[in-house]
Amino acid sequence: MAFPPFAVTVDLVVFTIRDDQLCVLTIERGEAPFAGCQALPGGFVLPDEDLAAAAARELAEETGVGKDAEIERVHLEQLGTYGDPTRDPRMRTVSVAYLAFAAQLSEPVAGTDATAAQWMPVATALTTSLAFDHGQILVDGLERARAKLEYxxxxxxxxxxxxxxxxxxxxxxxxxxxxxxxxxxxxxxxxxxxxxxxxxxxxxxxxxxxxxxxxxxxxxxxxxxxxx
Amino acid sequence: MAFPPFAVTVDLVVFTIRDDQLCVLTIERGEAPFAGCQALPGGFVLPDEDLAAAAARELAEETGVGKDAEIERVHLEQLGTYGDPTRDPRMRTVSVAYLAFAAQLSEPVAGTDATAAQWMPVATALTTSLAFDHGQILVDGLERARAKLEYxxxxxxxxxxxxxxxxxxxxxxxxxxxxxxxxxxxxxxxxxxxxxxxxxxxxxxxxxxxxxxxxxxxxxxxxxxxxx
DNA sequence: GTGACAATCGTCAACTTGACGATAAAGCCA
DNA sequence: TGGCTTTATCGTCAAGTTGACGATTGTCAC
Incomplete structure (x- = not known):
């Protein structure tokens, strides 16, 4: 049975509070497209990996949130899926976005495929041009986070x-x-x-x-x- | 650049009210796996099709909700994405589930790939064994629907x-x-x-x-x- | 000690909510 | 025609919730 092949990725909107500001984890892309551009951390889902597991893995890779008790203090939930055919110029990609809430984590942050990772104030991120459709994902994540605090x-x-x-x-x-x-x-x-x-x-x-x-x-x- | 290929589908949880009952649209599968089993309507996303467009297309195919004003009276929103590696025995599949609310539609219902389609009372569907992980998708859709009525x-x-x-x-x-x-x-x-x-x-x-x-x-x- | 500061307790009027009585406007039926 | 039934719609009231804000209480810096 033939089917159109898609690349499936997970992207993360990780919020934390630092220096009295709501911050989101961003990376600087090392490769084209959008090389040098700020983006949300994420990556391909492995062939035999569950979506939530892929999100947890990426989170661990980017933040150093290890196996420890740390991981238990992090909330991770699916945010939504973004699959506009033009969202990635390289290939047809569908990205499942996850939303994470974390207490202030151990400072270290260093991705595997990313040049650098940092906590960016959300106010800044909202006015920054992010790679792909990550700007929209961030907006959606922020709105979800705000709503979740209510109930x-x-x-x-x-x-x-x-x-x-x-x-x-x-x-x-x-x-x-x-x-x-x-x-x-x-x-x-x-x-x-x-x-x-x-x-x-x-x-x-x-x-x-x-x-x-x-x-x-x-x-x-x-x-x-x-x-x- | 190599990446693991996935099949991406959309599945629909379409609710309507018929005969004083909340009903959900189901089809009888014509092919393996789960041939003859009840399932939610859905299908592959086309190579150049947006996810929401694929959901709308499937909805139209299964319900006959045409171009008319009908379509404007239908609410369609993304529900969540299901990607357990074992969810489809044939291949690695990720399904983006959509939730739809419709007024009582023109009776006709006839899928393209499905043997038959029908409105099944939700109470029945919840106790029926549905194909794939459609049982869970239905439960999630029902909970979302209930919550959405609140606000x-x-x-x-x-x-x-x-x-x-x-x-x-x-x-x-x-x-x-x-x-x-x-x-x-x-x-x-x-x-x-x-x-x-x-x-x-x-x-x-x-x-x-x-x-x-x-x-x-x-x-x-x-x-x-x-x-x- | 005195003052600044933030935590915690109280008060009060305005509003919302659930329970339920009362009335209104139709059709049904003898 | 005049009840009777049925459903829509309006009112009432006590209990609970909310926002605004006064008052009191521990601690620290000086």
């Missing part, structure tokens, strides 16, 4: 294992690009059954009154949601 | 061009499999800015007080949403 507990994946309500609020503020009343936010988070679990410990360093530390609770969905 | 105006795409609030409520009840208080639902729909637009006309046939007719308003998102 899931995924904001916590941007934080370290133990975090304060303020840390969590900061995630919302950066991703949504809004300011949130600390008092109302505090109330809502605690009201959301299973969102956070107090550890009993408190922060000690920074200015102001020490804050209680929490870990992520059992819930994955927020009831009620936290609206934009 | 979009897509329920109206299950209705004819002009519909009553009760028609709309019926869609929610069938898709969510719940009963909804007519009075509160009525209030919420009218409160949702831009959801429906009165035509000024009324129904005349059925029992009970004639109901006002509406068309879909400008909005695509519901503010506030209608919760499950």
């Amino acid at each position: 899931t507990t995924l904001a916590a994946t941007f934080c370290r294992d133990e975090f304060t309500i303020a840390d969590l609020r900061h995630v919302y503020e950066l991703v949504w690009d809004v300011t949130i009343d600390p008092r109302n936010f505090h109330r809502k988070v605690l009201a959301s059954e299973g969102f956070v679990e107090p550890t009993g410990e408190h922060t000690s360093q920074a200015r102001g009154r020490p804050a209680q530390l929490f870990t992520l609770g059992e819930a994955t969905q927020l009831h009620p949601p936290i609206r934009r | 979009t105006t897509l329920a109206a795409t299950f209705c004819r061009d002009e519909f009553t609030i009760a028609d709309l409520r019926h869609v929610y009840e069938l898709v969510w499999d719940v009963t909804i208080d007519p009075r509160n639902f009525h209030r919420k729909v009218l409160a949702s800015e831009g959801f429906v637009e009165p035509t000024g006309e009324h129904t005349s046939q059925a029992r009970g007080r004639p109901a006002q007719l509406f068309t879909l308003g400008e909005a695509t998102q519901l503010h506030p949403p209608i919760r499950r």
Whole structure:
């Protein structure tokens, strides 16, 4: 049975928070097309590899997120598939985009096929011309991320294992690009059954009154949601 | 440049409401593998065809949803991509699933490559063993459909061009499999800015007080949403 | 100690929601 | 014609939620 052959790739929109900014992982392409251009990390799916496995592999390659416990603190979900016949001048390619949320990872970043990889502020990335249709993929990923914060507990994946309500609020503020009343936010988070679990410990360093530390609770969905 | 060749297909989860039931379009496969088995309609993406175009083409082929105004009353969105290496015993296949909502269409249904096509009640389909991973695709499609009714105006795409609030409520009840208080639902729909637009006309046939007719308003998102 | 700062607790009016009573406008039927 | 049934539509009310913002509480820098 004959069928039209396609190349299938995965591309990653990996978000993290660094230096008080929402950042996305980008690489500088080493080869044509778009050599020297910024792009989302990604690569071909191997002949016997599941799509999600390919995404996880690429993520590990580009970020150094290894086997460790690190990988468990990363959220990875399918974002969408992009298959415009003209998206890659070389051949007919279909790209399955994945969206990842990560807490600040070990600094190292070095791709295999990429010249360099870096965390680029999303605000910058949105005004940068990215390779292929990666600009659109980024926009879609950002919108998905914003929506997910409303009704899931995924904001916590941007934080370290133990975090304060303020840390969590900061995630919302950066991703949504809004300011949130600390008092109302505090109330809502605690009201959301299973969102956070107090550890009993408190922060000690920074200015102001020490804050209680929490870990992520059992819930994955927020009831009620936290609206934009 | 060498790359692993994949077959790329689109599969469709097409929902409609018939005989007071939520139904999904299925075909009986004519060829191996899974010959004689129920499956979702779908097919290969052509070499120079966009994914969404392939989905629209397959939809037209299977349902007879032609060029007419009909096609404009159908909602089609990408659902997700399924690429387990073992999903198709013949070859490495990646399937991009699309989700469609349609009002009751012209009865005719006749695929090109399929033996037969029919509207199967979703309740039945969920307990039927479908070909490939189509069972999972259906489950995912149903969940997406249910979620979409909450915060979009897509329920109206299950209705004819002009519909009553009760028609709309019926869609929610069938898709969510719940009963909804007519009075509160009525209030919420009218409160949702831009959801429906009165035509000024009324129904005349059925029992009970004639109901006002509406068309879909400008909005695509519901503010506030209608919760499950 | 004093002030700055951020966490946390309270208060309140405006709004939303679910439950359900009441009324309206048709057809049906004797 | 006058009930009776049926469904649409309007109202009411208590309970819960939300946003705005005042008040209090630990800590640190000085």
